Amino acid sequence: MTKIDIFSGFLGSGKTTLIKKLIKEAFAGEKLVLIENEFGEIGVDGGFMKEVGIEVTEMSQGCICCSLVGDFGRALKKVIAEYAPERILIEPSGVGKLSDVIRAVQNLDDSEIVLNSFTTVVDAKRCKMYMKNFGEFFLDQVEHANSVILSRTQEMSDEKVEEAVNLLREHNGNATFITTPWDELDGKDILKAMEHKTTLETELELLAAEDEHEHHHHHDDDDDDDDEHEHHHHHHHDE
Secondary structure, three states: OEEEEEEEOOOOOOHHHHHHHHHHHOOOOOOEEEEEEOOOOOOOOHHHHHHOOOEEEEEOOOOOOOOOHHHHHHHHHHHHHHHOOOEEEEEOOOOOOHHHHHHHHHOOOOOOEEEEEEEEEEEOOOHHHHHHHHHHHHHHHHHOOOEEEEEOHHHOOHHHHHHHHHHHHOOOOOOEEEOOOHHHOOHHHHHHHHOOHHHHHHHHHHHHHHHHOOOOOOOOOOOOOOHHHOEOOOOOOOO
16 A cells, blocks of 8 residues: 655645655655656655665656646556555655646546645745735645645744735635744644644545535635644744
């Protein structure tokens, strides 16, 4: 059985940094494959990956979530056949639609693959600007995540962080939100939040329903999330 974890986020959001942290602290000892799309991005450092024994399959023909949906499926099956990994990390292009990447994996219809998590990394300082300038692409990443991990929160006041979370929650009331600065968290704790199963199941159901209707939906309900799956620890550093 191969677990698949998808990490989306705009260029500069910090998703590569997050993946490195999780590889060191949460996935140690697992047989991992990272599939990254180099389209317009600085990829994870190859030397770092070789050090920790990870095979890197670079997909250089553009964005996996639009032109590569078919090829992506074949590439994924090849990776599984060749490396038999316990876990595959997928890092799509920053402007990719998360819903398309999830759908591409679902369409493989392989009982050996389990969609484990889909995480969106958001630069908390820029989320309002991204929402305004990149609308549909940015919101697709937020709406389809089962966890939203905010970066740069250590550079903001509690009020500003809260404002960013509220803005994002309007578009996804089901996700687990992490706002604590990453250096104060262990990778294992981040992984636990990412694997929050109820939100994952809800998201897969929504995607299935969406396929039957149109490719547009908004999470306008379920805003009254229990605090138990909100990782909402704010740390304000006066700098």
